[in-house]
Amino acid sequence: MNKTFLFDALREATDEEMKRDKSVFVLGEDVGHYGGSYKVTKDLHIKYGDLRVLDTPIAENSFLGMAIGASITGLRPIVEGMNMSFLLLAFNQISNNAGMLRYTSGGNFTIPLVIRGPGGVGKQLGAEHSQRLEAYFQAIPGLKIVACSTPYNAKGLLKSAIRDNNPVIFFEHVLLYNLQDSIPSEEYFIPLDQAEVVREGKDVTIVTYSRMRHHVMQAVDALLEDKYNPEVIDLISLKPIDIETIVSSLKKTHKLIIVEECMKTGGIAAEIIAQVNDEYFDLLDSPIIRLSSQDIPTPYNGSLEKATVIQPQQIVEAVKNILS
Incomplete structure (x- = not known):
């Protein structure tokens, strides 16, 4: 068992899955050279290159659409929302594309997509950065939604989400990244549908x-x-x-x-x-x-x-x- 911060647990899960499967890649704002706004992707661009840890323009609807297209072609994108509130700009892509395409294509496409990032009420982040999008996304058919709460479940859930063939909205709380706890050194997974x-x-x-x-x-x-x-x-x-x-x-x-x-x-x-x-x-x-x-x-x-x-x-x- 190793004492690990929650942001490092998420980084470990991402690193392990990218190492295991070359179809897994990360994209989002400042995920590459900056290492992510909460350092979940720190130094991964050095290990995997700029095309697998892809810095995007500030254009959520565009890079969410690109990620959905990539998942249709067989890749497994992990999209980091710098703040989950910003993903409201991509609500159409998440609801009309990510949630529906498996059904509207008659099962011809799967959408193995993870959308993750910080949300919730932080410390004086203001109204637009304090959204809780679970209520917004709850009604969208075709999505899975999980919320991690400890370093242990953060790592196990993210590994399961990356391997899932459905779009998963993965909520992290902005005030929990520095939470520290013991997690196993061996590989483990946590089901996406169990309390x-x-x-x-x-x-x-x-x-x-x-x-x-x-x-x-x-x-x-x-x-x-x-x-x-x-x-x-x-x-x-x-x-x-x-x-x-x-x-x-x-x-x-x-x-x-x-x-x-x-x-x-x-x-x-x-x-x-x-x-x-x-x-x-x-x-x-x-x-x-x-x-x-x-x-x-x-x-x-x-x-x-x-x-x-x-x-x-x-x-x-x-x-x-x-x-x-």
């Missing part, structure tokens, strides 16, 4: 993902002191949602809290609530609690920004309320 039971418990099920996993675990530390015993699930897969793991937990706890950094309206929590209410309503002993970000553009002001995002104390209070 992780982070902590087993019996009082209440808390479902979360990405950076909020760490806010939840801070809250759990406080709750354990007061003899509460929550179960914590990291979704990891945002599309498809691993509803079976959530339901298995609800059969024990019968209470559900969902914690997300996504906006409340049309967010990931909204989809989970709909699925649980449609098929598993009888498992619930109380209404589902949804802890989501405020439905406003993220303020630049640090105090206001913090107030828009769920904090550990709010999670503690929600658990105490649902169990009272």
